[in-house]
Amino acid sequence: MSKKSSTKVKYKGIPEDLTLDAARKWAKPRVTEKRFRHIEGVAAAGKEIAELAGEDEFLSELAGWLHDGCKEWKDKELVKAAQSYGLILNDIERENGHLLHGPVAAFVARDELNIKHQDLLDAVAEHTLGKVGMTNLSKIVFLADCLEESRPKDFTDPIWNALKNNPNKKADLDAAMLVACDLSLEHLIKSGRVIHIKTVDVRNYFLSLVKER
Numbered sequence: 752m753s754k755k756s757s758t759k760v761k762y763k764g765i766p767e768d769l770t771l772d773a774a775r776k777w778a779k780p781r782v783t784e785k786r787f788r789h790i791e792g793v794a795a796a797g798k799e800i801a802e803l804a805g806e807d808e809f810l811s812e813l814a815g816w817l818h819d820g821c822k823e824w825k826d827k828e829l830v831k832a833a834q835s836y837g838l839i840l841n842d843i844e845r846e847n848g849h850l851l852h853g854p855v856a857a858f859v860a861r862d863e864l865n866i867k868h869q870d871l872l873d874a875v876a877e878h879t880l881g882k883v884g885m886t887n888l889s890k891i892v893f894l895a896d897c898l899e900e901s902r903p904k905d906f907t908d909p910i911w912n913a914l915k916n917n918p919n920k921k922a923d924l925d926a927a928m929l930v931a932c933d934l935s936l937e938h939l940i941k942s943g944r945v946i947h948i949k950t951v952d953v954r955n956y957f958l959s960l961v962k963e964r
């Protein structure tokens with residue numbers, strides 16, 4: 752399987768007509784112009800990180816195009832949709848429906864675009880909260896969401912530095928995830944926002960991975 756980006760590839764579970772351009776066209780009418788520019792940035796960052804990490808550029812960019820397809824749905828709509836897809840929600844998710852925009856986008860993309868590639872769908876679903884044991888593709892999309900170019904430098908620089916901490920080696924996705932989780936937690940606390948228990952679990956997971964080396 753090619754690891755290079757392409758607009759026409761054969762991947763098991765991804766219809767052949769789901770090109771990067773088709774994914775871009777799927778995303779565009781679902782969001783505002785400003786959000787679309789963010790999505791464009793995440794797709795580009797995903798491709799760049801995948802190249803640095805020696806991972807699949809096409810899948811990383813494709814997930815970037817799809818990841819925020821439901822970002823502008825209302826909280827109530829997201830809760831209703833998540834429940835209709837069979838997700839069991841906790842109190843924080845029921846009260847903060849926006850936290851569900853990743854998992855709901857994965858279901859919507861699966862059904863509308865006929866995607867059966869589970870790692871791709873998981874990467875879309877996990878882009879906000881992450882997951883203990885997440886794949887490299889999921890890490891790339893999570894990091895791309897943090898690193899797209901409109902994010903503030905004091906947030907992105909430490910993550911890029913962790914990612915490229917050894918110029919002779921492939922990008923360090925786990926070290927970058929730890930920094931991204933720490934900075935996100937700091938931001939959530941400073942802005943008085945609720946913290947999903949997964950955010951803490953995922954941070955501790957990457958801390959143990961990085962410490963145990």
Ligand SMILES: [Fe+2]
Binds near residue numbers: 818822853878879
């Ligand atoms: Fe998002």
Ligand SMILES: [Fe+2]
Binds near residue numbers: 789793818819896
């Ligand atoms: Fe995003």
